[in-house]
Amino acid sequence: MEQGLGSDSVPPSGSIDKSRVLDVRPLRCLVPMFPSSPGMGSVSNPQATPFVCVPPTGPFPPGVAPLYPFSVSNGSHSRQNTTPSGAPNQPGLYGFGNTTIPSPVPLNAFRTPQGPSANGDAGPSRKGNKNRAMQGIVIEDDGYSDSQNQSELYASGFSMHVNDVEDGSSGRRQKNGGSQKRTRRAQQQLDSFSEVDVDSEANRFLTTFGLVELDPDRKSNGDREIVQRILLVFDLLRRKLTQMEEAKDATPGSTRRPDLRAATTLMTNKGIRTNIMKRIGHVPGVEVGDIFFFRMELCLVGLHAPSMAGIDYMSVKLTLDEEPLAVSIVSSGGYDDEGDDGDVLIYSGQGGVQRRDGQMFDQKLERGNLAMEKSLHRANEVRVVRGLKDVAGSTGKIYVYDGVYKIQESWTEKNKSGCSVFKYKLSRVAGQPAAFTLWKSIQQWKGGVTSRSGVILPDLTSGAESQPVSLVNDVDDEKGPAYFTYIPSLKYLKPFSSPKSFTGCHCLGGCQPGDSNCPCIQRNGGHVPYSSIGVIMSYKLLIHECGLTCSCPPNCRNRTSQAGLKVRLEVFKTKDRGWGLRSWDPIRAGGFICEYAGEVVDASRVGELASEHEDGYVFDATRVYEPVENVHDASSESAKAPFPLVISAKNSGNVARFMNHSCSPNVYWLPVLQESNNDSYLHIAFFAIRHIPPMQELTFDYGMIQSDQASYRRKKCLCGSAKCRGYFY
DNA sequence: GTCAGATCAACTCA
DNA sequence: CTGAGTTGATCTGA
Numbered sequence: 116m117e118q119g120l121g122s123d124s125v126p127p128s129g130s131i132d133k134s135r136v137l138d139v140r141p142l143r144c145l146v147p148m149f150p151s152s153p154g155m156g157s158v159s160n161p162q163a164t165p166f167v168c169v170p171p172t173g174p175f176p177p178g179v180a181p182l183y184p185f186s187v188s189n190g191s192h193s194r195q196n197t198t199p200s201g202a203p204n205q206p207g208l209y210g211f212g213n214t215t216i217p218s219p220v221p222l223n224a225f226r227t228p229q230g231p232s233a234n235g236d237a238g239p240s241r242k243g244n245k246n247r248a249m250q251g252i253v254i255e256d257d258g259y260s261d262s263q264n265q266s267e268l269y270a271s272g273f274s275m276h277v278n279d280v281e282d283g284s285s286g287r288r289q290k291n292g293g294s295q296k297r298t299r300r301a302q303q304q305l306d307s308f309s310e311v312d313v314d315s316e317a318n319r320f321l322t323t324f325g326l327v328e329l330d331p332d333r334k335s336n337g338d339r340e341i342v343q344r345i346l347l348v349f350d351l352l353r354r355k356l357t358q359m360e361e362a363k364d365a366t367p368g369s370t371r372r373p374d375l376r377a378a379t380t381l382m383t384n385k386g387i388r389t390n391i392m393k394r395i396g397h398v399p400g401v402e403v404g405d406i407f408f409f410r411m412e413l414c415l416v417g418l419h420a421p422s423m424a425g426i427d428y429m430s431v432k433l434t435l436d437e438e439p440l441a442v443s444i445v446s447s448g449g450y451d452d453e454g455d456d457g458d459v460l461i462y463s464g465q466g467g468v469q470r471r472d473g474q475m476f477d478q479k480l481e482r483g484n485l486a487m488e489k490s491l492h493r494a495n496e497v498r499v500v501r502g503l504k505d506v507a508g509s510t511g512k513i514y515v516y517d518g519v520y521k522i523q524e525s526w527t528e529k530n531k532s533g534c535s536v537f538k539y540k541l542s543r544v545a546g547q548p549a550a551f552t553l554w555k556s557i558q559q560w561k562g563g564v565t566s567r568s569g570v571i572l573p574d575l576t577s578g579a580e581s582q583p584v585s586l587v588n589d590v591d592d593e594k595g596p597a598y599f600t601y602i603p604s605l606k607y608l609k610p611f612s613s614p615k616s617f618t619g620c621h622c623l624g625g626c627q628p629g630d631s632n633c634p635c636i637q638r639n640g641g642h643v644p645y646s647s648i649g650v651i652m653s654y655k656l657l658i659h660e661c662g663l664t665c666s667c668p669p670n671c672r673n674r675t676s677q678a679g680l681k682v683r684l685e686v687f688k689t690k691d692r693g694w695g696l697r698s699w700d701p702i703r704a705g706g707f708i709c710e711y712a713g714e715v716v717d718a719s720r721v722g723e724l725a726s727e728h729e730d731g732y733v734f735d736a737t738r739v740y741e742p743v744e745n746v747h748d749a750s751s752e753s754a755k756a757p758f759p760l761v762i763s764a765k766n767s768g769n770v771a772r773f774m775n776h777s778c779s780p781n782v783y784w785l786p787v788l789q790e791s792n793n794d795s796y797l798h799i800a801f802f803a804i805r806h807i808p809p810m811q812e813l814t815f816d817y818g819m820i821q822s823d824q825a826s827y828r829r830k831k832c833l834c835g836s837a838k839c840r841g842y843f844y
Numbered sequence: 845g846t847c848a849g850a851t852c853a854a855c856t857c858a
Numbered sequence: 859c860t861g862a863g864t865t866g867a868t869c870t871g872a
Contacts, residue, residue: 374857379864422856444855502855
């Protein structure tokens with residue numbers, strides 16, 4: 116039987132003839148009769164179809180049902196009486212809020228205030244299985260907080276037994292119990308490393324970041340904090356698993372998927388995810404412009420649930436019937452989506468491709484395509500995630516949340532193989548911060564097509580770095596910071612001396628993960644601390660990089676911080692905090708950004724530096740750092756450099772001297788030690804805490820001073836974060 | 845009608 | 859370029 120259609124609304128035949136659904140003509144000529152949609156009438160073509168669209172709020176013209184003809188029942192015209200007009204609306208949430216449709220009654224009409232909903236009496240037509248009903252509804256806190264529904268929720272796959280370690284060895288808790296697929300998979304995992312290892316790693320991160328018990332409310336509805344923490348734990352776990360894979364099996368051909376493994380561990384085994392309640396419109400905790408590097412990340416934070424499919428949709432109870440509405444799409448260019456000026460997107464429907472042999476056939480008006488069609492008529496907001504090629508050169512993709520769009524029209528086209536494909540034209544809802552268009556602008560700046568406005572110097576390093584660093588002021592008249600000499604790395608007059616001699620490694624081709632004989636890898640606990648693209652793989656107190664006496668080449672993975680800038684940076688004038696630093700390129704969580712260059716200050720001279728401290732051009736590794744729960748894992752309680760390194764960047768330094776303080780930073784530093792014979796050179800390297808979208812200011816926590824000088828060095832903090840301490844040093 | 849398990853589709857990712 | 863791999867929706871049968 117069909118789902119989601121009440122017996123009272125089924126046509127005389129007694130069941131829905133699917134072919135009729137699929138044969139519905141492309142609905143491009145259907146135009147919603149929303150009173151305030153001028154211009155849309157121009158595409159109207161009344162003769163093509165007997166269907167008439169009506170405002171979701173009604174009133175419905177006589178004989179016209181709000182839904183598709185095949186679900187019309189005799190009593191349809193009386194349905195408006197059944198919608199609770201007094202129900203509190205959430206303007207914006209459904210995308211109708213500030214437009215011409217003041218009251219999104221149909222979309223939230225299904226939300227029942229209290230008990231009755233638990234018994235499923237939301238309407239006689241409530242069919243479909245429980246999952247469907249539950250996922251189809253945007254729920255207010257009171258709607259689903261009763262215990263029955265919560266137990267239903269967990270029964271549908273969200274385990275609460277987060278500490279259930281003994282379960283780990285036997286594989287994941289899953290619906291399809293002992294299928295061969297799973298056994299084979301479990302065997303493969305045993306071959307690499309055991310589920311127990313993964314589980315304990317996951318538990319470690321979850322404990323550190325306070326996610327062991329994720330309360331149901333925050334699973335249903337996220338916030339910025341929980342979204343960032345979940346993404347952080349995901350990426351830490353993913354990197355850890357990658358590192359473990361590499362150590363076990365150095366052959367690059369092995370197709371393992373740490374991203375999937377990490378996501379499954381968190382979502383399925385631990386129930387760590389948020390915004391699992393699908394909704395129309397923005398997702399709490401995810402901001403326009405946020406970037407992601409894996410599809411599973413979209414899934415974890417509830418931005419886009421399907422792990423592969425491009426269209427996410429939900430069932431919404433509009434009147435007595437449920438209908439699918441699109442909630443989000445991922446545009447990855449896989450179906451040659453074309454023609455967009457940044458605010459308009461032409462999106463292709465899904466399906467039409469045989470996955471095995473790539474054979475094409477006509478797309479059908481079902482699933483996501485049907486939901487898109489419905490959303491066109493309902494004019495609800497659809498989240499758009501743009502998939503872009505990673506400019507950093509690696510094969511991966513970057514996903515940018517570009518905010519909400521509305522579907523303007525739809526039609527079908529014949530593709531190259533002669534099969535029909537659905538097309539949807541979406542345009543961006545106005546008033547949202549630039550996201551995708553910003554990326555396009557940056558591409559043009561880089562290509563020299565258009566120039567960045569307010570550029571004072573195209574490259575303030577004068578070629579000292581491998582990448583230019585622009586100096587930009589589009590805020591006021593200031594022509595630049597006080598004069599200084601640009602040097603790309605830290606200048607030592609005299610190295611620290613280490614007690615025991617170190618002669619270095621002999622890895623002529625660079626230190627390779629899994630090479631247990633390499634002394635540099637040994638010093639790093641058996642792992643190369645960086646990935647092949649310069650991402651720090653796990654959080655340590657200290658990184659041992661290869662030094663002067665190592666035989667490996669300069670491009671050795673274990674010399675990442677010596678290799679210079681990886682991203683295109685600019686020094687810019689902030690509104691109220693002097694000069695700051697930001698990046699044109701996206702930066703992955705853990706990505707190396709730069710070191711802190713300058714002159715090493717003799718410890719005995721530190722006292723003389725008061726004025727430089729005033730200027731903020733001093734880096735002091737001897738400061739006390741608050742436990743940075745968002746950065747360091749539990750084993751690294753307080754970061755303390757092994758040597759009392761103090762750096763002055765007043766007279767000479769690099770881009771790092773422009774990085775401002777924030778109490779909620781997106782960058783952190785680690786001490787990096789390069790040893791040769793009895794000499795120790797300590798450097799300070801900066802890494803991204805989380806994914807950083809282009810043009811977001813880079814900031815780190817300057818740390819605390821524990822001395823009597825503290826009080827007069829104290830400065831008012833303008834970082835503006837919710838967790839701001841109010842001052843910094 | 846409900847539920848669990850199986851199957852299927854999907855703009856992945858290395 | 860190929861294939862192992864995931865989630866969520868849908869289907870099936872008891």
